Amino acid sequence: MTGSPTQAPGVDRAEDRRRELRETISAITLDLVLERGLDAVTVDEIARAANVSRRTFFNYFPSKAAACIPDAFPPDREAVRLFLTDRSVPTLAALARLLWLQVSRARQETPLFNRFHDMWRREPGVRTEVHAILARTEDELATLVARREGREPGSVEAATVAAASIAIVRVAVEQWRTDESPTLLEDRIRESFDAITRATEVTGR
Structure with missing residues (x-):
């Protein structure tokens, strides 16, 4: 999502980092699921592969299925x-x-x-x-x-x-x-x- 015009540069950079990490977790989840199937992949495995904690994973996604789905909302x-x-x-x-x-x-x-x-x-x-x-x-x-x-x-x-x-x-x-x-x-x-x-x-x- 595009930052608002009133946001400070530091806020924009933090948002960019969050988006990049979200995309990284999503890409890794999708790789693992395509390779082995959704049921065979655990959140712990995804977190290890993405070099994040289990807690961080759940800060971004409610489930491993959700991590496979690209963002399409909110609109710009x-x-x-x-x-x-x-x-x-x-x-x-x-x-x-x-x-x-x-x-x-x-x-x-x-x-x-x-x-x-x-x-x-x-x-x-x-x-x-x-x-x-x-x-x-x-x-x-x-x-x-x-x-x-x-x-x-x-x-x-x-x-x-x-x-x-x-x-x-x-x-x-x-x-x-x-x-x-x-x-x-x-x-x-x-x-x-x-x-x-x-x-x-x-x-x-």
Whole structure:
């Protein structure tokens, strides 16, 4: 996540070090899981390989499954600004664009992303952690929707739109996980949102 303009250089450097260590732990976890399988790898082994303590591992990740999953949220400031200010599209379409941008950015900037796809196809047990991350993301999206529409945080309208969006993303993620084609996750997300748009147009006639 990009540091705020008011942060001191020391804060930025500390955040960079945290991000680098998080990426190192994640890469090592993914290496071990791809080599031996999720159930055969322990947190202690991951911590030793990453030269960190078990406690440090859990400071960064709630589980070894979570350590295999690349970060794709929170969104960067420009993506948020676009979502909040561009009223040329409906909120659901703006959310589709926000999520597309975030996943595309994560894939391009995170070397682990494609390797995660390979691992997840072999390890369906990671699904629980993926859906837990999506549930946390839903809360983030509800907050953004409320801001965009000038509603109270936690409003039923914002919560409903965010929940619908995450349900759409879940379908896209499952399609991508089992996909034999080279279709990208962000394109699966766009296809899923487009399917909802087409269905809504048909039923609205």
